[in-house]
Amino acid sequence: MPGRTIRVGTLARVEGEGSLYVRIRDGAVADVKLKIFEPPRFFEAFLRGRHFAEAPDITARICGICPVAYQMSAIHAMEDACGAAVAGQLRALRRLFYCGEWIGSHALHVYLLHAPDFLGYADAIQMAKDHPEIVRRGLQLKKAGNEIVACLGGREIHPISARVGGFYKVPARQDLRGLEERLRWAREAALETVRWAAGLPCPEFERDYEFVALRHPEEYPMNEGRIASSKGLDIAARDYDQHFVEEHVAHSSALHSVMRGRGAYCVGPLARYNLNYDRLSPLAQAAAREAGIAGGCRNPFRSIVVRSVEILYACDEALRLIAAYEPPDPPAVVVRPRAGTGHGCTEAPRGILYHRYRLDERGTILDAKIVPPTSQNQRTIEDDLRQCVSESLALPEDGLVARCEQAIRNHDPCISCATHFLRLRVERR
Amino acid sequence: MQNNGMAARAGLRMLVIGVGNDLRSDDGVGLVVARRLKAHPHDGLAAMEHTGEAAALLEAWRGVDTVILVDAVITGAGGGTIHRFDLRAREIPRECFRCSTHAFGIPEALALGRALGLLPRRLVLFGIEARSFAPGGALSAGLEEAAEEAAERILQEARA
Numbered sequence: 001m002p003g004r005t006i007r008v009g010t011l012a013r014v015e016g017e018g019s020l021y022v023r024i025r026d027g028a029v030a031d032v033k034l035k036i037f038e039p040p041r042f043f044e045a046f047l048r049g050r051h052f053a054e055a056p057d058i059t060a061r062i063c064g065i066c067p068v069a070y071q072m073s074a075i076h077a078m079e080d081a082c083g084a085a086v087a088g089q090l091r092a093l094r095r096l097f098y099c100g101e102w103i104g105s106h107a108l109h110v111y112l113l114h115a116p117d118f119l120g121y122a123d124a125i126q127m128a129k130d131h132p133e134i135v136r137r138g139l140q141l142k143k144a145g146n147e148i149v150a151c152l153g154g155r156e157i158h159p160i161s162a163r164v165g166g167f168y169k170v171p172a173r174q175d176l177r178g179l180e181e182r183l184r185w186a187r188e189a190a191l192e193t194v195r196w197a198a199g200l201p202c203p204e205f206e207r208d209y210e211f212v213a214l215r216h217p218e219e220y221p222m223n224e225g226r227i228a229s230s231k232g233l234d235i236a237a238r239d240y241d242q243h244f245v246e247e248h249v250a251h252s253s254a255l256h257s258v259m260r261g262r263g264a265y266c267v268g269p270l271a272r273y274n275l276n277y278d279r280l281s282p283l284a285q286a287a288a289r290e291a292g293i294a295g296g297c298r299n300p301f302r303s304i305v306v307r308s309v310e311i312l313y314a315c316d317e318a319l320r321l322i323a324a325y326e327p328p329d330p331p332a333v334v335v336r337p338r339a340g341t342g343h344g345c346t347e348a349p350r351g352i353l354y355h356r357y358r359l360d361e362r363g364t365i366l367d368a369k370i371v372p373p374t375s376q377n378q379r380t381i382e383d384d385l386r387q388c389v390s391e392s393l394a395l396p397e398d399g400l401v402a403r404c405e406q407a408i409r410n411h412d413p414c415i416s417c418a419t420h421f422l423r424l425r426v427e428r429r
Numbered sequence: 430m431q432n433n434g435m436a437a438r439a440g441l442r443m444l445v446i447g448v449g450n451d452l453r454s455d456d457g458v459g460l461v462v463a464r465r466l467k468a469h470p471h472d473g474l475a476a477m478e479h480t481g482e483a484a485a486l487l488e489a490w491r492g493v494d495t496v497i498l499v500d501a502v503i504t505g506a507g508g509g510t511i512h513r514f515d516l517r518a519r520e521i522p523r524e525c526f527r528c529s530t531h532a533f534g535i536p537e538a539l540a541l542g543r544a545l546g547l548l549p550r551r552l553v554l555f556g557i558e559a560r561s562f563a564p565g566g567a568l569s570a571g572l573e574e575a576a577e578e579a580a581e582r583i584l585q586e587a588r589a
Contacts, residue, residue, distance in 0.1 A: 108484075112533070128544035136545055139484050146485070157480055253559065 018282060018413075021251075022389055023427045032385045034378055034408070036252040044368045052078050052363040053164050054339055059370065060357070064157050064414060065108070068101040068267050069348030071162045071332060072223055073355040073370075075425075080238070081342025081359050084335040089222070089328040090166040091110060091191035092321050093152065098222040098346070099161065099318040100148025103186065104156075105349035106191040106269075106307045107145060109412045110193065111138025114304050117406040118200040132195070137189050141311065144179075148318060151175055153276045166332030176322045183319050190312035191287055198291035203403070206298040207387060209380065210262065211271035214347050218282040220301075221272060223346050228275055229265065237345035240354050246371065257376040264379035267351025268411060269306045270297060281320075284313035300384055300410035307412075337363025350412050376414045381411050442473035443587050444493045447501040448481040448535060451566055455508075455559035458572050459499040462555070465580040474587040483533030487547050495551040497583055500535060502556030509575035510558040511582070517552050525556065553586075556581050 018036040022029065043062055047055060055074040060067035072094060079086065086094070111134065112124040121127040128135040146156040151171055153159020161167045189357075212233065214225030227235050227243075235243055246255035259265050274296050278286065288294050288309045297306055339361040345354045351373030358366045388407045391401055447463025449456045455458060466476035479489060481500065490496045502512060502525045514521055533541075542548040557579055560569040568576070 035487050035522040125544055128541055132545050134539070139487065139541075139545075143488060156485060157482065 047368040075357040077344030078392025099314040107141035165335040187315040209266040213271040445476040481560040483538035486538040501559035508560035509571035
């Protein structure tokens with residue numbers, strides 16, 4: 001094939017700024033680089049010298065879409081460091097908080113970021129002109145999630161109520177009851193979303209991923225569980241650093257995370273779903289069966305169906321938690337600092353989010369480590385692209401570029417979290 | 430900052446939505462205008478502060494007849510210049526706004542609202558020309574005065 005170069009100025013519909021470079025030589029993929037040129041943000045350094053109680057609100061600022069995830073991982077790590085445990089309704093409220101974030105984040109991605117790829121639109125605004133009822137449903141679903149976050153956290157973005165030990169303020173029973181009507185609507189809308197997503201035209205594509213997600217004895221994982229993989233890993237969060245390592249690569253200002261001795265792995269909805277299908281509610285399982293993915297899903301393009309199942313589950317779970325809610329008193333347990341190291345790993349919408357903090361006896365943070373899901377998926381995204389381009393060489397140039405962009409968006413990368421714009425360049429020689 | 434995105438206000442004549450981020454100097458000028466108007470309640474007029482997130486904006490103005498958005502803009506005019514745009518009559522280039530790659534903002538809210546039939550009957554933007562979006566809470570010279578003048582002009586429209 002003669003030398004050809006394709007340049008796409010901006011890849012939209014990802015959070016943050018990065019670019020993609022693909023080189024094709026003699027009809028084969030010679031190089032793939034997901035380049036992240038957003039400058040590093042130094043959050044781990046900002047945290048040094050701060051009080052342990054500040055970490056949830058400082059780290060929440062890493063992301064406007066998944067601030068609850070940052071708060072939860074920070075809080076669990078601090079409680080681990082200080083030997084505290086939170087149970088009962090406080091624990092349940094944290095789970096409800098997470099349900100809100102999953103619904104909001106997933107609805108945004110499914111309807112506004114990912115769906116245009118399947119239906120052939122440049123963006124959700126173009127899609128809205130032809131499919132207004134679909135986009136309206138997406139916006140209303142997102143709102144249902146945001147309302148949970150605002151109810152518990154005081155506002156939709158960067159909520160302010162969560163603290164080490166529990167909450168600064170907890171909602172009254174009637175406050176949560178006020179969410180039920182919209183959530184019942186959202187559960188029905190989520191069921192329709194699964195059916196709609198399952199019917200979208202989808203490329204045939206599978207990979208033998210090592211999926212990594214939390215696994216809890218009883219629950220579909222959000223805040224708690226052991227870190228498990230589809231290839232036998234089963235560890236506590238405190239052993240994370242023994243099994244995972246971050247590597248610097250020249251083309252990315254976000255570190256690449258790999259499993260020691262094993263390489264790339266996949267986190268996020270696909271990983272959670274494949275490892276935890278048995279923990280879904282009967283309603284979510286039935287929808288997954290109807291969608292044809294009950295036996296598992298290794299096609300990242302089908303992650304839109306898996307995210308839809310997770311929206312359904314989160315609506316179902318939120319309604320269950322609200323029905324059983326009794327306001328906890330006091331709203332937080334006392335957590336006294338002590339010298340030591342704490343580890344927290346929770347399931348952000350995009351996958352496991354690991355925090356580690358070392359504290360002195362007064363609770364001053366001596367050192368911090370934060371590994372967001374997108375850092376962990378970078379290599380997997382590059383591997384997906386390598387295989388995807390190899391299998392799609394017959395596509396015309398614009399089709400190939402669109403397929404590459406879609407393959408990246410399959411993993412809903414949050415480049416801002418990982419360190420932002422994706423510019424795409426394909427070279428054929 | 431309050432972000433009462435779900436504050437549907439049926440029956441309200443005019444809603445002023447000040448948009449911005451007051452940790453990024455002049456980007457906070459829309460919020461300053463909203464706070465001035467909140468401090469001087471006027472019959473039929475309510476004011477709110479907002480992050481500008483698109484889906485929440487569409488919710489914020491649901492059921493309201495007249496909406497005035499106030500935000501920092503960049504058009505190349507002098508700092509503090511007040512522009513008034515009738516958003517139902519014309520589209521504003523997205524380059525006028527300080528856009529984030531991280532979230533949907535005002536341009537997307539306007540485009541989505543237009544596509545979905547979710548725009549208020551009257552929708553006006555008071556754009557205040559910004560000088561600086563540097564980190565920090567202080568407005569540049571002349572921006573406080575511009576915020577005061579914008580608030581006064583909005584009150585005049587509400588009384589008209």
